[in-house]
Amino acid sequence: MTGIAAVFADGLLSVRMQSMTDVLSRNPHDARDQWSNGKMGLSACTLFTTAEAKDANQPHCSEDGQRALVFDGFLTNCAELRRELLDRGASLRNRSDEELVLRSYEEWGDDCALRTEGEFAFVIADCRRQTLFCARDHQGLRPLFYCQNGEALIAASSIAAVLAGLDRQPDFDYDYLAEAMVGETYSVDRTPWKGVKRLNASHCLITSPGQIEVRRYYSLPSQPIRHYRSDEEYIEAYRDVLRDAIRRTSRTHLPLAIEVSGGLDSSAIYALAHDMMGTLPAPEIRAYTLRGEAGAESDEIAFARSVTDFTDSDLTESELFRPDLDWFDAEGKRERDLPTYTNASHSILMEQAMAKDGARVTLNGQGGDQWLDGSFGYYHQTIQSRQVRRFLKNLRRDIATYGTRSSVGFALRKMILAALPKPVRLALKRSRSDYGSLMVDPVQYLDAEYAASVRSTKTSYLAALPFDEIANANARTLDAKLNQRSFDLMARQRARLGLEGRSPMCTRQFIEFAASVPEDVKFRNGQTKWLHREAMRGFMPDAVVDRPDKASFPEAKHDQAILRMCQTEMSGVLAPLVNSEQFSAFNTLRIEHDFDDIWDWPYWGCYLVTSFLQNSNER
Incomplete structure (x- = not known):
């Protein structure tokens, strides 16, 4: 991961930039440099994860030096974006993603974020407009934090780097800390420090002297549900989309490391990548897994081994990393943030093995649970679209799976709700006793004021979501509010090892396809990920395809x-x-x-x- 930082301030520009760069440079990097012009400064500690990245020195500047960019991540639409820019008469100096992003800004201005697809966080300093333009990818898979301090703006890829650029340590944000204590972090733009904010996924930030604007640039497009003529057509289309996502995320000039947990998602990524070898933009792939305690809930090594046995390939196994609390204290202190989660740290030994073997990019199965599980929302979909035959077909399936009484009763309730006017349905939803309640409400230990604040924040977020059942679920999955901190933690953990994580099942192309697939193709006969399972049959062992559950990692050690x-x-x-x-x-x-x-x-x-x-x- 490339560490990036930006400052827009009247005074102490060089001092701030140096302090921030020193923090960023603690992680492995290949190059370190700074740029400044007037009140604006940029800094990057660059880690080369693709051959093309070597062509762009960061900060990456325009020919006249009036615009400069710092960029962390990679693009998934680089080929399409390059063709479009060339067709519009742009002159590209090299094949780097950095050049594409800078030229996109020159071509489309603030709309460039929508044109750039991938996993990224970037900042562009524009001396002509006297603005900093910041953007974060659609799922928030690359971190970016900022703080407006008077007329100054400080931004960086880590909280510690932002703090290093400030004049003094901010106060604690107790409202955010209350949310973090009970696992209800709906104020995702906040951090433990008052005024130090996280730029939300799918958002960009534009700042000029004394002014700051944050706005959403991407939402899932409104698109009709895909209706193919047969299950086989769904399966073929899905497999093509997943192959394309793997191809787009596997671009690297070094060995490509792939996590193979033995679960449905990471195993599928590896199995298809193995099948695609020779056409992937990577010289080789290698499989890595974690080995839990034998017989424990974390033990899924047999499934992981079955995947590499099936593909006749090698598997590097690592033990779970289970440090004492002192390790977590030190980790949080170094990062000036809450310590990481126990289950996030479990993979450190595996990631160390990846880095030792020369990899800088690792693919994972993140996104599969969120976008592929499916739900009983298929009743809502068929009622809304007046598909009587499909409604009855789903009802017959559910009767065979769950029994007549529960299935018919559930379907009738869905029909009655669908017949009610929207205001009535909304009132019924909000009148439920558990609407906006917290996970710890039965044993609430927060101070009453903070408990009320957390409930209010959660309720406000829920109230702002689309009312439509499926649109509501898709919006929550895209925002990933409860997952944003986890994304940041995994990114900073890998950054300390010189690794960049990539998630094929979180690419914009993949999630737009998954969101348009009917729920009864994703969830069928009481089985989640039905489409994914059937698409992967024959590419990995049936024992993995048909797994009813996945491993869990309870942590009683502490x-x-x-x-x-x-x-x-x-x-x-x-x-x-x-x-x-x-x-x-x-x-x-x-x-x-x-x-x-x-x-x-x-x-x-x-x-x-x-x-x-x-x-x-x-x-």
């Missing part, structure tokens, strides 16, 4: 240590956020129940916030 913290220093550190009496009751509940229960995530959230506050107060 529970006793966290419990001791709860009973000693944690309640004091969290005093501004929690009701002490209710927090004590929450801890008692934890003692009385098994540790691997539904409260693990908020329990870990208490630790994350405590660690952050302790680390930050020590500075």
Whole structure:
């Protein structure tokens, strides 16, 4: 991952830029450079993940030096974008993605973000307009943070780099910390630091002296549901789209590392990539997996091995990384952020093996669960489109799977709801007792004011979503509010190892196709990912294709240590956020129940916030 930073400020430009660059340079990189003109400065610590990237020195400047770009990521539509620019008379100096993005800005101005597809975060300094233009990809797979400090704007690919460019340490954002404690981070543009913000997925930012505008540039297009004549046509079309997504994300001049967990998604990426070898824009592919404890919930090594046995290829196996709490404290302190999650850190030894073998790009199955699972929304779809025969066909399938009573009752409720006027349906939805409730409501330990704030933020987000059932689900999946922090954590973890993660199932082409497929093709006979499974039959073992579940990674290792913290220093550190009496009751509940229960995530959230506050107060 390339580290990028930008400053728009009157004073101390060189000092700010140097401090930010020093933070970025802690990660592996091939080149380091800065650019400045007047009040604007850019910095990049560049990691070359493609051969084309070597052609563009970053910051990447226009011929007259009036525009400059810093860019992290890669484009999936580079061939199409290059042809379009050439057709419009643009002069391209090299084949780099950086050149394409800079020329796109020159051609389309602020609309260039919509023209650039891939996983990216970039900043363009435009001396003619006296503006900084920042953009982040459609799913938020590359991090970008910023802070407006008076008339100055500081932006960077890490929170630590943004803080390094500020005059003083900001105050804590306790509203965000409250959300993080209970795992309800709907204020996704916020961070633990007041005023330090995350640029949302699908958004761009334009700043000029004293002014800042943030706006959405991409939403899923309104498109009709795809109706093919047969399941076979759906399967063939889906397989073609997935192959294309793999091709677009596999561009690298070094060995391409692919995660093979043994689950449906990463296994499919590897199986198809193996089948496509010789046509992929990568010299070779290599498979890597994690080896959980034998017989435990994390143990899926047999599935991963079956995939590489099926493809007659090698598999590099690594143990789960399970560090002590001191490791997480140090990780958060280094990043000036909440520490990472335990299940995110599990893959570190595997990623170290990838980097040791010379890879800089790794493909993963991120996005499969979100875009392919499907839902009972097929009743809504068939009712809305007045497809009586398809409605009855789904009902017959469900009767065979779930029984007559439950299936008919469910279908009738859907029909009655569909017949009601929209305001009535909306009122019924919002009158439900669980509308906007929090996961920890049964044992609420937040201070009443913060609990109300978190509920209000969640309810406001839900109320702003499309009312249509499928459009609502697609909008939530695209925004990925609860996943944005996870995306950032995985990006910063890989960046420390000199790796760039890529997600074929999150490409814009793939998700637009998946969102247009009828729900009864994705979810059928009580089975999620029906279309994906059938498309992959014959390309990987049936034992993987037909897996009813996936591995989980419960983390009981730290529970006793966290419990001791709860009973000693944690309640004091969290005093501004929690009701002490209710927090004590929450801890008692934890003692009385098994540790691997539904409260693990908020329990870990208490630790994350405590660690952050302790680390930050020590500075």
